[in-house]
Amino acid sequence: MARVKTLILRAPGTNCDEETAFAFEQAGSQVELAHIKELLGHQKLLSSYQIMAIPGGFTYGDDISAGKVLANEIRLKLREDIQGFIDSGGLVLGICNGFQVLVKAGILPRPADGSPQQLTLAGNDSGVFECRWVYLRVNQKSPCIFTKGMTSMYLPVAHGEGKVVAEPGILEELNVVLYYADETGNVQAGYPYNPNGSVDNIAGICDASGRIFALMPHPERFTRWTQHPRWTREPPQKYGDGFHIFRNAVEWVENA
Amino acid sequence: MFRIEVSVKPGFPDPRGEALQRDIRDLGITTVKQARVSDIYLLEGKPDEEEVGRICRELLADPLVEEYSYGEVSSPRIEDRNAHVIEVAYNPGVMDPVEESVEKGIGDLGIKTVESVKTAERYYLWGELPGSALKFICDKLLVNSVIQHMVTKREGVSLPATVYEFSLEVIDLLGMDSDELVELSKDRLWLDLNEMKEIQNYFSRLGRNPTDVELETIAQTWSEHCIHKTFKGKIKLGEVVIDNLLKSTIMKVTEELGKPWCLSVFVDNAGVIDFDGRYALCFKVETHNHPSAVEPYGGASTGIGGVIRDILGAGLGGKPIMNTDVFCFGPPDLPYDRLPEGVLHPRRIFKGVRAGVADYANRLGIPTLNGAILFDERYVGNPLVFCGTVGLLPKELSQIGQQQPGDLVVLVGGRTGRDGIHGVTFASGELTRESEAISTSSVQIGNPITEKKLIDALLKARDRGLYRRITDCGGGGLSSAVGEMARETGVCVYLDLVPLKYSGLTYTEIWLSESQERMVLAAPRGSVDELVSLFAGEDVEATVIGEFTNNRHLQLFYQGNLVSDLDMEFLHNGLPQLRREAIWERPQHSEPDFPEPHDLGDDLFGILGSPNVCSKESVIRQYDHEVQGASILKPLVGIENDGPGDAAIVKPIPDSNKGVIVSNGINPKYGDIDPYWMAASAIDEALRQVIAVGGDLGRVALLDNFCWGNPDKPDRLGALVRAAEACHDIAISYETPFISGKDSLYNEYEAEGKTICIPHTLLISALAVMEDVNRAVSMDSKREGDLLYIVGTTWNELGGSHYYGIHGFIGNNVPKVDPRRGRELMDRLSRAMGKGLVRACHDLSEGGIGVAAAEMAFAGGLGMVIDLERVPLGEPINRSDFVLFSESNTRFLVEVAPEDRHEFESMMAGVDFAAIGRVKDDERFEVYGITGERVLSASIAELKEAWERPLRW
Known part of the structure; x- marks a missing residue:
């Protein structure tokens, strides 16, 4: 069987590309980093890969608003390539800045059906960038293939614009994958458990197929036990919680 | 519009x-x-x-x-x-x-x-x-x-297009008398008369007058900022004449220790040590004080940007893997009527610096993993902003490269504007009320994404071997970068080839501009095309601006006109050695005479809530300390991820368990008593933190950063000499070489006829290699029933302590260091920790046993009981408060499981240590005094709240 191939999209200001690549490699995928210019110039073709990830960072400085400039570049210049990739069964993962980009490019929550943007990621209620670890509850009804078999996760967030805001009416249709919660799984715990003020404590969503998934927390920053903030005082686990997201994705492609 | x-x-x-x-x-x-x-x-x-x-x-x-x-x-x-x-x-x-x-x-x-x-x-x-x-x-x-x-009226969007018509500016130096030389230097060149005369003699030998750009180039190269002439000068202290303080103290440590793992020291943009035989680590800490005083956001962000470029410019280019930042500000609650004229309020500086660092370092994807924030009213006019970065590079690329004549000078990164002209010479003078006006062009706003693109492109170019040498464009701009790089060869630069942000710059402005996010490469002709296209692929400009020669001349052309032709020998070796007088007299402070309180609770709460000791969580959370996924010990540790970790550990190579430890030691309060013991304490503190997280003294390198007042004043200089001497004496005994350093002098502020001089401030930063990160130990208490040991000797050393401070005293008995015993103690403790016998370890610094124990307790969410009667003393101390709050060096609090008691004790035999308490599950923190009575009882929640509240904004 040919090895699963993952493309990590880079743009000026991307900064979590290497650790995201490492996480996919740990999960068994072959990984290539590609600058957006290489996709625009067709030096690299999305169709050669089964998984595409847009990693964290501050693309184009997050100027104007987080991910906005890259989102427009993708929406206006790469739309057909991405649509083709999705239609042919590819998986898309957006982490942090990648989440912001996918939403603002109109790829999530509903890939490219031409409807106006009904969801956004606004500035944190605290008004500042915050780096902290959060407990997440996995929606068991979600079709998301990345979180299969998982019920909860503990991951770090690090962002200034992670607050999910939605048009009235679309919340019911949204495929929520992850909710911010406290250590007992209570999703009503408030700040700082919900670090940004997201509506309904939403931390991650997917499309109806479950193949396009985006989240604000960083799974690539917790694939090994010693990345846990309390690893010096708690009983060890074989893998960090984030590892399973990458492994699920690679496994899904392997079995497809 | x-x-x-x-x-x-x-x-x-x-x-x-x-x-x-x-x-x-x-x-x-x-x-x-x-x-x-x-x-x-x-x-x-x-x-x-x-x-x-x-x-x-x-x-x-x-x-x-x-x-x-x-x-x-x-x-x-x-x-x-x-x-x-x-x-x-x-x-x-x-x-x-x-x-x-x-x-x-x-x-x-x-x-x-x-x-x-x-x-x-x-x-x-x-x-x-x-x-x-x-x-x-x-x-x-x-x-x-x-x-x-x-904005009050209509404004244009773009700058009015100004045209610069070339005309060569020649200064009539040869015809000047001494007064005129001094006048010319003032507020522009910042050179003294002796130096000005040396320049006059040089041009008189050439039989011509200098151009403006030649004079400015010499002034940049000879500035305190670039050449550190105070440290390299002749200093007379009493009957002793010190010829080159740097060589006779700090560099001497490294030379005498001769550690083979020191790969590149004191010669490059950063110090470089061997990491694991395959990779090397480089480390640099810089200050960006003057710019941060006048524009905190821009000053701090360009400070970070600058030190990151030092790492990119070390060897053939390091990849930044972590940042550490230390700030010194005036008190955040200073009343406005005590604010000197022309100064920004400390709170505004604090917020601006915090935002500048966060916005820049976060955008670059470099974790900010530790640091410190200190407050003292004397920093009000001169805040200090230390920015440090660690980098990783292949070991074979750890040396400064060497260009060959005919190689091309390639400028990469951002475009050049009028930013920061005279930043270097500005940093070599005192700030005054007028500084704001003079320094307008010295302040810049950084563009972190330009720097991020530069990093991405440079590391690719490095790995493809497309250039032979690299240096950063920092203070002094092209003048310093190219001038230094071409020192041994010579260079021709065509200034009109430099890409500009806007038109209208003179040739001198192009040469001196300190625009951010630029680096200079020496590339063989055959690789330049590939280099330029690689950079274009990452959206970064790379422009050939000249070539290296073999005539040892610095030749600058503008539109075909020769505007500078300086001899490298004179430029780099022509500076006359500075001679200065220094004096040192130990100040006498009054000894405290307050009675011992019956209950020490208020004092502990007071120290925990003092700005220097209290939690910096609100700042730390705004820095990304997880990016790159390599953080092993983070700045905040413990059961609720909010206790104060001692040193940071990163594991930079995904498939290796080797770690990098970074720590800082700083305590300017001790300098008010004796800068010698201040420096000694700073080294000891940085090393203690390395040990406390599970490191050892096997491979520890140090950086020094001196921030001082005006060295033309003999008392300031005398204090500097004392501190430098301690650096030598202590570091050599600990066998920890210095690998790089920096100084920022003239940190004095003049307003309303009064001069405010900052406290003598020395930051010591330590970089240590850890064999296996799985051995890391955090400071939070772990389990009820565990024993709590103190390791080290407690003396009556409260001079400069927080305890004296909150009672309004300084005192005189400053903490000292015995590095011979200290080394023995640290070695034993790290061996015990390496065997897994230690559950938690915290170094004792500000606030002594009291603060360290309270922090361990509330970070772990567990109670603690301590018996001061059992604390090993170096001399009789008859007060419980002194034992609890003494700040003696080389001490640790260590948590050991009861079953490991005997093994731990036998491994520690030979140094002072004692079991002084235990961890409890009842959430009470209790201390019993030297005569057995209870002197303190508080809930850990209250203690934590007192520690967290002050800077929660």
């Missing part, structure tokens, strides 16, 4: 407005009921209405939470909605990075009619505000006249 305003829709929170309202309340103005902030974009060109509508809808405004308005306007609307309205824009030539992104975004929309973009911010304040209060808010919060102004 179109003017677009984007603001948060009513009904949605406006965090920027809320933060502004809080800041206004902090100024003592309580009548502002609401504040909102909106963004202004001015578009120049000829877009039509429909295009502007698209730009608003699809690019500038978020469709859910923002609204916009636009119009073709001739002047800003100043009156609005019964609110007080203030609009603030950057001064001409100060670049807002957002402008470039907006221009790109408009281009991506396919709109070609917009020529340029300028941004501004608009503030709406509702509530009763007399004009004087409004002006106070503008001055203190909204406008920094160094970079910004209030």
Whole structure:
């Protein structure tokens, strides 16, 4: 069987590309980093890969608003390539800045059906960038293939614009994958458990197929036990919680 | 011209407005009921209405939470909605990075009619505000006249196109007498008469007058900032003459120790040590004090940007893997009537620096993993901003490269503007009330994404071997970078080839500009095409601006005219050695005479809540300390991820368990008694932290950063000599070589006829290699029933302590260091820790046993009982408060499981240690005094709250 191939999209200001690549490699995928210019110039073709990830960072400085400039570049210049990739069964993962980009490019929550943007990621209620670890509850009804078999996760967030805001009416249709919660799984715990003020404590969503998934927390920053903030005082686990997201994705492609 | 305003829709929170309202309340103005902030974009060109509508809808405004308005306007609307309205824009030539992104975004929309973009911010304040209060808010919060102004009339978007007509400026130096030489140097060259005469002699030998650019180049090269002439000068202290303080103290340690793992020391942009035989680590800490004093946000962000480029410019280029930052500010609650004229309030400096560091380092994807923030009123005019970066590079690339004659000079990164001209010479003078005015052009705003692109492109070019040598363009701009690089060969630079941000720069301005995010490469002719196209692929400019020669001359051309022809020998070796007098007298402070309190609770709460000791969580959370996924010990540790970790550990190579430990030691309060013991204590503290997290002294390298007052004043210089001597004596005994360092002198502020000199401040930063990160130990208490040991000797050493401080005293018995015993102790402790016998370890520093034990207890969420009677003393101490709060060096609190008791004790035999308490599960923190009575009992929740509350903003 040919090895699963993952493309990590880079743009000026991307900064979590290497650790995201490492996480996919740990999960068994072959990984290539590609600058957006290489996709625009067709030096690299999305169709050669089964998984595409847009990693964290501050693309184009997050100027104007987080991910906005890259989102427009993708929406206006790469739309057909991405649509083709999705239609042919590819998986898309957006982490942090990648989440912001996918939403603002109109790829999530509903890939490219031409409807106006009904969801956004606004500035944190605290008004500042915050780096902290959060407990997440996995929606068991979600079709998301990345979180299969998982019920909860503990991951770090690090962002200034992670607050999910939605048009009235679309919340019911949204495929929520992850909710911010406290250590007992209570999703009503408030700040700082919900670090940004997201509506309904939403931390991650997917499309109806479950193949396009985006989240604000960083799974690539917790694939090994010693990345846990309390690893010096708690009983060890074989893998960090984030590892399973990458492994699920690679496994899904392997079995497809 | 179109003017677009984007603001948060009513009904949605406006965090920027809320933060502004809080800041206004902090100024003592309580009548502002609401504040909102909106963004202004001015578009120049000829877009039509429909295009502007698209730009608003699809690019500038978020469709859910923002609204916009636009119009073709001739002047800003100043009156609005019964609110007080203030609009603030950057001064001409100060670049807002957002402008470039907006221009790109408009281009991506396919709109070609917009020529340029300028941004501004608009503030709406509702509530009763007399004009004087409004002006106070503008001055203190909204406008920094160094970079910004209030918009009152129509403004152009782009700078008026100015044309520079070349004319060679020659200075009639040969005809000048001494007074005229001094006059010429003043506020421009910052050289003394002796140095000016040396330059005059050089040109008289050449039989010609210098051009302006030649004089400026010499002044840059000979500036204190670039050449450290105080440290390299002849200093007479009493009967002793010290010839080159740097060589005879700090560098001597490294030379005498001769550690083979020191790969590149004191010669490059950063010190380099061997990491694991395959990779090397480089480390540098820089200060960016003067710029941060006048424009905290820009000053701090360009400080970070600069030290990161030091790492990129080390060897053939290091990859930045972590940052560490240390700040010294005036007290955050200083009353405005105590603020000297011309100075920004410490709170504003603090917030600006915090934001500048966060915005820059976070965007670059470099974790900020540790640091410190200290407060003292004497930092009010001269805040200190230390920025440090660690880098990783292949070991075979760890040496400075060497270009060959014929190689090309390639300038890469951002474009060149008037930014920062005279930054270096400015840093070599004292700040005064007028500094703001003089230094306008010395302040810059960084563009982190330009630097990020530069890093990405450079590391690729490095791995493909496309250049032979690299250096950063920092202080002194091209003048320092190219001048230093070409020292042994010679160089020809064609200044009109340098890409400019805007027209109108003179040849001298191009040569001296300190525009950020630039590096200089020496590339063989055959690789230049590949280099340029690699950079273009990463969206970064790379431009050939000259070539290296073999004539050892610095030749500059502008439009075919020779504008400089200096001899490298004179430029680099012609500076006459400085001679200075120093004196040192130990000051006598009054000894405290307050009675011993019966209950020490209030004192412990007071120290925990003092600004220097209290939690810095609100700052730390705004820095990304997880990016790169390599953090092993993070800045905040413990059961609720909020206890104060001792040192940071990263594991930079994914498939290796080797770790890098970084720590800092600093305590300026001891310098008020004796700078020698201050320096000794700083080294000891940095090393203690390395040990406390599970490291050892096997491979520890040190950096020194001296921030001092004016060294022309003999008492300042005498103190500097004492501190440098301690660096030698202590580091050599600990066998920890210095690998690099920096000094920032002249940190004095003159206002209203008074001079405020900063406390003598020495930051020691340690970089240690850890064999296996799985051995790391955190400081939080782990399990009830565990034993608590103190390791080390407690002396009556409360001089300069926090305990004396809160009682209003300094005292004289400053903590000392016995490095011979210290080494033995640290070695034993790290061996015990390596065997896994230690569950938690915390180093003792400010606030002594009391603070360290309380921090361990509340970080672990467990109670603790301590018996001071059992603490091993070096001399009789008859007061419990002194035992609890003494700040003696080389001490640790260590948590050991009862079953490991015997093994731990036998491994520690030979050094002072004792079991002084245990961990409890009842959430009480109790201390029993030297005669057995209880002197303190508090809940850990109360202690934690006292420690967390002060800087929770």
